Amino acid sequence: MEQQFTTKQLKRREQIVAAGLVTWQHTDFSVLTMDAVAAELGVSKPALYRYFSSKDELIRAIDDSAAHSILTHGSSWLSATGSADLLTMSMLLVQHAAALFTENPYALQCVTARRYFLEPASRTALLALGKQMEDRLADRADRDTADYLLFSAAVWNIYRHFCGSAPAEHQQLLNHAAVTDGWILERCLNGxxxxxxxxxxxxxxxxxxxxxxxxxxxxxxxxxxxxxxxxxxxxxxxxxxxxxxxxxxxxxxxxxxxxxxxxxxxxxxxxxxxxxxxxxxxxxxxxxxxxxxxxxxxxxxxxxxxxxxxxxxxxxxxxxxxxxxxxxxxxxxxxxxxxxxxxxxxxxxxxxxxxxxxxxxxxxxxxxxxxxxxxxxxxxxxxxxxxxxxxxxxxxxxxxxxxxxxxxx
Structure with missing residues (x-):
């Protein structure tokens, strides 16, 4: 029988999932331990098991949370771009990507790294969303342009967040004072x-x-x-x-x-x-x-x-x-x-x-x-x-x- 949670407990679960995502991305989504998540939250490991019965359950929750964030913001972009031209679509794409990364900075990296291990329903929904978004852009241009815009909006946002978290010894390789939404849009429009x-x-x-x-x-x-x-x-x-x-x-x-x-x-x-x-x-x-x-x-x-x-x-x-x-x-x-x-x-x-x-x-x-x-x-x-x-x-x-x-x- 599935465990029932109160509103307060659900909120705490969300906090644990968010901490787990941050902790996990430090290892490029390779190694996740309950000890590391507990340390991120400043609690004991047994405290986590009040909300998640196992590490596997927490991993599934993190995967689901990342997929949900992408599906939400992607669907929002589709709703906003029904009859828009390519330039407007591009501007909205950058805005919605920025909103996704603000809400859940590591969602895209998570589903990319974990794509073979996502729940089938999440994987199917993400693939369908990607095709819908590409079709929408291709209707105003072509497949190559659609693919380029989706790729660029995602990668430059990943890069923006990587700039802020890279090890100090690698900072000279990055050296952007600020990669803003405007900067990312400029790269999409003008390369x-x-x-x-x-x-x-x-x-x-x-x-x-x-x-x-x-x-x-x-x-x-x-x-x-x-x-x-x-x-x-x-x-x-x-x-x-x-x-x-x-x-x-x-x-x-x-x-x-x-x-x-x-x-x-x-x-x-x-x-x-x-x-x-x-x-x-x-x-x-x-x-x-x-x-x-x-x-x-x-x-x-x-x-x-x-x-x-x-x-x-x-x-x-x-x-x-x-x-x-x-x-x-x-x-x-x-x-x-x-x-x-x-x-x-x-x-x-x-x-x-x-x-x-x-x-x-x-x-x-x-x-x-x-x-x-x-x-x-x-x-x-x-x-x-x-x-x-x-x-x-x-x-x-x-x-x-x-x-x-x-x-x-």
Whole structure:
């Protein structure tokens, strides 16, 4: 029989859920303990069990709360945009996204990280809402523009909140005095282009030739752990792909697997670093004899990311699996050296190719997520690249925003 709660008890449950969400996001929604939630609230752990019988019940309540917040604000946006034009829809989208993040700053990250574990009804409702919102925007523009607006409004709001909670040693990578609603709307409408880029042309063919390496250069023979993860995930799904099953697929025991690493976090962190280094080396080779502008190099980076994820599809499968693990991935010991690995980002900002209201880190993070986002939604077409025309259009949206629709720079 379901436990009945008084109004006062329901209010306290809401407070515990809110504290649980804040606590959980500190670990990127990987590890949640009742001790941590109790500490956040300044109460004893037994006090929590008066309102939740188990940690699993609290997790379900957090998932439901996050999904409910998104459904509420998304439905509100649909109600407000019935006959609006694209500009009005964009303004309202930014406003409703800001309201969502004000009410529940971590709701979107929660359902994204937990998407394989949400209750079926919540998952179905969220997918239906997303399609309705995309259809509404596409009616005024097209699918690419609709997708771009939904993605950008969400990601820049996540970035705004990340700016305020990032570790001190990473603050120099962010360096926004204030990412406001107006700033986010400006990015949606006008992208990340700076004054130098407004009248510039892009040698698309030259960039595409320089940044489309052959398959043998791009294809990295997967680490056997990556291969095992992909095989197990394809057979049993992300939720059931345990480290034990992965070790069995490799043909060793779990303890033997950990013999090579200090723990599961170390195993994942080392494997991620190996892939990052391989991509950076590939980027350096593509840039070695290329003399194009920072704008053209940014398009090249986008092309290379798309090609890399397409030819090495197991990387995104493993990325999905990592997000589902109840283990915190260690932060790098020091912030990445973006000036060394991506010098054209800093150059582009200082010379006016990119807006000076942005940072190298945020450009890189945005572009990488934009490409990954599309690769996830192109499921089932691992070897079918987005057409060149499609890639050019997506880049123009990311760089110039929606106010330059039809732009053929």
């Amino acid at each position: 990340i282009a700076g004054p130098q880029a407004k009248s510039a042309s892009i040698d698309y063919v030259g960039v595409e030739q320089a940044f489309t390496p052959n398959r043998s250069e791009t294809r990295r023979e997967p680490h056997r752990i990556f291969t095992a993860i992909e095989q197990v995930v394809s057979e049993v799904g992300v939720a059931e792909a345990t480290v034990q099953r992965i070790a069995e697929r490799i043909g060793i025991s779990t303890s033997s697997l950990y013999f090579h690493f200090s723990d599961r976090s170390d195993m994942i962190t080392q494997t991620i670093e190996q892939e990052r280094q391989h991509f950076i080396e590939l980027l350096h080779r593509c840039r070695a004899d290329f003399t194009g502008s920072p704008l053209e190099q940014l398009y090249g980076l986008m092309l290379l990311l798309d090609t890399y994820y397409r030819i090495n599809p197991e990387i995104l499968t493993v990325g999905n699996w990592i997000r589902s693990q109840t283990v915190r991935i260690a932060e790098p010991p020091s912030p990445p050296n973006l000036d060394q690995d991506f010098p054209f980002l800093t150059e582009g900002i200082t010379s006016g190719w990119y807006t000076d209201q942005i940072t190298s880190f945020s450009i890189l993070a945005y572009l990488q997520m934009f490409v990954i986002h599309h690769r996830f939604f192109d499921a089932g077409r691992k070897e079918s690249p987005c057409s060149i025309a499609c890639m050019r259009r997506r880049f123009r949206l990311a760089f110039y925003g929606i106010e330059t629709q039809g732009n053929t720079r």
